[in-house]
Amino acid sequence: MAAQEQPINVAVVGTGRMGAHHVRTYRNLAGANLLAVVDLDQNRANELANQYGCAACKDVTELLERFPQVQAVTVAVPTVYHVPVASQLLKHGVACLVEKPLAQTSDEAAILTQLAYRHKVTLGVGHTERFNPAVRAVAALGLKPRFMDVQRVSPMTFRSLDIGVVMDMMIHDLDIVLHLVNSPLKRVEAVGMSVISEHEDICNARLVFESGCVANVTASRMALRTERRMRLFSDDAFVNLDYQARTGVVIHQSAHADKLAEIRQAVAAGGDLSNVDYTELVSQETLSMELPEGHDDPLTAQSSTFLDAVRAGTRHLVDGQAGQDVVDVAQQVVQAVREHQWI
Numbered sequence: 125m126a127a128q129e130q131p132i133n134v135a136v137v138g139t140g141r142m143g144a145h146h147v148r149t150y151r152n153l154a155g156a157n158l159l160a161v162v163d164l165d166q167n168r169a170n171e172l173a174n175q176y177g178c179a180a181c182k183d184v185t186e187l188l189e190r191f192p193q194v195q196a197v198t199v200a201v202p203t204v205y206h207v208p209v210a211s212q213l214l215k216h217g218v219a220c221l222v223e224k225p226l227a228q229t230s231d232e233a234a235i236l237t238q239l240a241y242r243h244k245v246t247l248g249v250g251h252t253e254r255f256n257p258a259v260r261a262v263a264a265l266g267l268k269p270r271f272m273d274v275q276r277v278s279p280m281t282f283r284s285l286d287i288g289v290v291m292d293m294m295i296h297d298l299d300i301v302l303h304l305v306n307s308p309l310k311r312v313e314a315v316g317m318s319v320i321s322e323h324e325d326i327c328n329a330r331l332v333f334e335s336g337c338v339a340n341v342t343a344s345r346m347a348l349r350t351e352r353r354m355r356l357f358s359d360d361a362f363v364n365l366d367y368q369a370r371t372g373v374v375i376h377q378s379a380h381a382d383k384l385a386e387i388r389q390a391v392a393a394g395g396d397l398s399n400v401d402y403t404e405l406v407s408q409e410t411l412s413m414e415l416p417e418g419h420d421d422p423l424t425a426q427s428s429t430f431l432d433a434v435r436a437g438t439r440h441l442v443d444g445q446a447g448q449d450v451v452d453v454a455q456q457v458v459q460a461v462r463e464h465q466w467i
């Protein structure tokens with residue numbers, strides 16, 4: 125934040141698991157002036173207000189009455205309440221960073237994007253993985269993906285069982301895939317199974333884009349280990365990413381053009397290459413995973429970028445439309461799971 129810039133007056137609505145992270149993040153950001161926390165559960169709101177030295181309100185109406193100077197709010201209530209809570213704020217011209225998914229359906233998400241547009245306020249969506257340094261590093265390569273294979277699996281936490289694994293976990297990867305592929309979706313196939321909850325707990329989706337790119341995306345909340353991996357193939361490069369460990373490598377074809385030409389010639393001539401060590405032919409580059417200075421973790425980077433957008437009156441990196449688009453794709457995946465025929 126530049127010295128002359130005024131901190132933005134902020135509040136957090138919903139002080140559960142995610143809300144508490146947002147409150148702590150704002151408290152540590154020089155560009156934020158934390159006015160209040162809001163929760164229907166007054167004990168919870170008071171507890172956090174005492175811990176972080178701000179006011180506690182029971183609902184958005186009280187927040188707007190007591191703090192008309194509030195400029196930006198993070199909405200971290202359960203997804204089912206995103207629309208009523210964020211609508212009230214947007215109508216008052218208050219910028220919102222709404223936790224993911226933006227809403228339960230793309231029609232509901234559209235209510236929020238339209239309100240933000242009409243009232244000329246910034247609407248951001250909390251797809252925090254976009255601020256993961258591993259994802260940023262891949263995006264910065266500017267590749268045109270041809271094929272992507274993405275996996276997000278973890279043990280059952282017994283949280284968010286009101287929604288399926290697609291809206292709960294896969295939506296993170298769907299957002300990253302849409303962002304990197306940057307082409308309209310052509311069709312979706314998916315299989316899924318319910319193991320514990322009423323909804324799908326395991327899902328594999330195959331997304332085909334108009335660019336020809338195919339993304340194979342798997343999510344499970346029934347695994348015995350936690351893994352978040354992505355492999356991306358483009359014309360020039362292969363990327364292998366572990367975005368939980370925040371490590372990744374890239375192999376550029378162009379870096380081995382001469383060697384590859386030699387090998388192709390030898391293969392075409394019917395040469396015996398069984399003694400060639402393939403792994404020595406390719407040189408891997410480690411992806412740089414640095415976050416910009418002051419952006420110590422993805423949540424801080426997200427909140428800070430959101431406040432910059434509010435200050436400048438511009439769109440957030442993950443704006444309402446991006447949040448709406450990914451909910452739309454997630455719904456198509458869930459629908460494809462329902463329509464899948466088992467024999």
Ligand SMILES: NC(=O)c1ccc[n+]([C@@H]2O[C@H](COP(=O)([O-])OP(=O)(O)OC[C@H]3O[C@@H](n4cnc5c(N)ncnc54)[C@H](O)[C@@H]3O)[C@@H](O)[C@H]2O)c1
Pocket residue numbers: 137138139140141142143162163164165168182183184200201202203205209223224225250251252
């Ligand atoms: N970005 C991520 O990785 C990530 C991870 C988990 C959850 N989430 C999202 O964060 C949101 C919150 O999830 P959580 O796990 O923190 O939920 P939670 O149940 O732990 O907390 C929600 C809180 O909101 C309060 N609340 C409910 N309705 C309210 C209202 N109308 N006004 C004020 N307070 C209200 C509840 O009392 C509760 O304290 C959900 O949308 C969820 O999908 C995101």
